[in-house]
Amino acid sequence: MSYVDTCLHDVDTAHPRVAGLVGNGALYALVPGKGFLAHREAGDVIHTYVVLHRPAEWFDGIDFTDVPAAKARVAAEFDGWAPELRALITDGDSAPVLRSIHELSDDHRWSRVPGVTLLGDAAHATVPGGDGANLAMLDGAELGEALAAHPDDTEKALTAYESRMFPRSHKAAAAHRTVDLVFGADAPAGVIGLFSQERGASA
DSSP, rough: EEEEEEEEOSHHOOOHHHHHHHTTEEEEETTTEEEEEOOOOETTEEEEEEOOOOOOHHTTTTTTSSHHHHHHHHGGTTTOOOHHHHHHHOSSOOEEEEOOOOOOOOOOOOBBBBBBOOOHHHHHHOOOOOOHHHHHHHHHHHHHHHHOOTTOOOHHHHHHHHHHHHHHHHHHHHHHHHHHHHHHHTHHHHHHHHHHHHHHHHO
């Protein structure tokens, strides 16, 4: 899965139909394996992630330095979709940027290597789920605490850090299940169900 990142600027004036479609919050337009995630940002901007499940070789065949051709190739995947949705790609005011999504296995871990450990995405890269930066900061904080608690025994500190980090990162890797839910075979039913559960929980 990869995202193609695009932006529209001065949307209320320059792109009023698209602005009306996205509104003041976010828009999800999904079918299995592809779709649009668009949201308002400060400064009258709509930021869009065009989501496509395609092999890496498919994206390698697109020259993203040729902006018109790249826009046309990505937009062609949405032939027959509403013009306002396709305009999120074709009318973009910024060049489309490929954001390939990579992840490590949920149970990724390693044997102790003296004097060495990993944190952040190097230790537990997963699909976007909203926790990546938070996990990296927590890794850093816990590694610092472990080193402070064992100032004369680096190996003990690293072992203590990893013993906490591995189970936590395994649990956090479940974020890919949300991505599967949103973009999977039942799309858009999965995201509708997810939002319905959240609404019920907050009621």
